[in-house]
Amino acid sequence: MKNEKLSLDKNGRFEISLKVNGKPLSMEVKPSESLLEALRKYGYKGTKKGCDTGDCGSCAILMDGSSRVSCVMPAFLAHGSEITTIEGLGTVQNPHAIQAAFVEAGAVQCGFCIPGMIVSAKHLLDRNKTPGEGEIKHHLDGNLCRCTGYVKQIEAVKLAAKKLRKSSK
C-alpha cells in the first residue's frame, strides 16, 4: 500500500487538507509553522498565542474531538484531521451554551484565555455530562488565567453542563 506523503512545493510550503469547523479546507503551510500560526493566518483568530510552549492553554483547539494545544504542534500534523476552534462553537448572535454560560457567570475579564477555556470545557462536557468540581478543575488545569481566581470559570462550566443537560432533554 502506498503511504500518504506531503512534499514541499516550489514556494517551500506543504499543502495540507483538513476540516476546520466542519468545512473542508486546504492550507499552505511552512514546515516550521505551528498549527496555531496557520489557523490565525487563515482567519481563526479566536485561537490565541500566549506562551507558545504548551503551558498556558490559550491556543487550545479540538483535534478529532479532543482538546489540545496548537502551539507545540506543526501544522502538517493536522493534515487529515478535523479541527474545531472557538469560532466553530457559536457566534455572538447565536452562542454555544458554554459561551453563554461564561458570560452569564461573569467568568470573563480580559478574555484572552477564554477561548481556550471554553474549548477545554467543550471536550470535558462532550465526554462527561455531569462533571464534579474536581473533574472540572482537573480538566481545565492547562488553561491559565491571569485576571481571575478560577472561581467564576468553574461556576460557568457547571452552569454550561446544566444548560446542555436541559437542552438535550
Add this chain to the structure above:
Amino acid sequence: MFFINPGVTEVFVNNIKNVIFPETLKDAVSALKKKKSFFMSSSTFSFKSVPEGTENIVLAKKLPLRYVKKDPKNLLIGALTTFDDLENNPLCRSLFSGILSFSASRCSSQLIRNMATVGGNIAHPNAFNLLPVVLTALGASVKVALRTGSKTVPVRDFYSSKFKCGTEAIITEIQAPLSLAKDDFYFEKVSKIRSSWDSYITVAFRSRLRNGRLEDLKLAFGAITAFPYVNEALEKELLGAELTPALIKSVSAKYGEAVLAFHPASRINAYRAELAANLTAFYLKGLTEKV
C-alpha cells in the same frame, strides 16, 4: 522554557522536505531508513527540537499503536497511547493498584495529556519524564522496532541499550508483567504546582509482603538524574527483613544521603534528598500498618 532533547540541536531548522504518514510499522521503519529522517508522535516535545538537517518527518499518526490490552502474561500498552488514555483506561485503573492511571493524571495538564504519548515519553532519558520511573517500579519492558527486527528489553536496561529512538528505533509497546499486578504500589510527584512538568522528585514504589516481611520490592526515584534512580544495595537491606522502626529510619536516611550525594552543594537537591528520605519512610511505615 527550553526543550532539551539529548543528541539533537535545540533549534528548529527549516530543512524539512517531506512528511510521510506510514500505516504499518514495517513502512515506518523503512521510511526511517532514509537519511535525515525523524520520527514524530504527538510533537509536544519534538516540534521545536527537530534535529538539525532533518529532511523527512515520519509521522506516527496512522500507525495502529494506540491500545491497552492484556495477553496471558502482560499488560500491553501501544506506544501511541496517550496519558489521557492511561488515566482513563479501565485496565490501567484496576491493575497495579491503578498506578499507571494515577501517575498519568499527574503529567502536566489535560491539554498535554490528550497529546503526549507513552513512546515519546520514554524515547530519551530526561529527568522530568514521568513514565520511566513508573515503568521501572512495574518491572516493565519496552518493545522496539528496528531495521533488523524487533527487540524487547527491560526498562532498566533501555537507556543503556543506546537505541537511537526517533532516528533508527521505534518504540512500539510497553509490556508490564501481570504477575506483579497485585503487588502494592505507590506514586508521588512533588512539584511546585500540580500541572508543572518539572518535579522536585517523583517516586514509584512497589512491594510484596509475605509473613510480615518484604518478599519483593522496587523503589524507583525520578527527577534526580536523567534515568530513574534505583539503589539495589539498599533494596537488599530491606528484602526479607522485618520492617522495624530502626530499619526504616536507617534505610530512609541512607536514601536521603545517596540522593544528596548527586549534587551536595545544591539547595534544591538538599530538599530533594529530604523528600527521598521522607517518602521512603512514609511508604515503609505504611507497609508495617498493613502487616
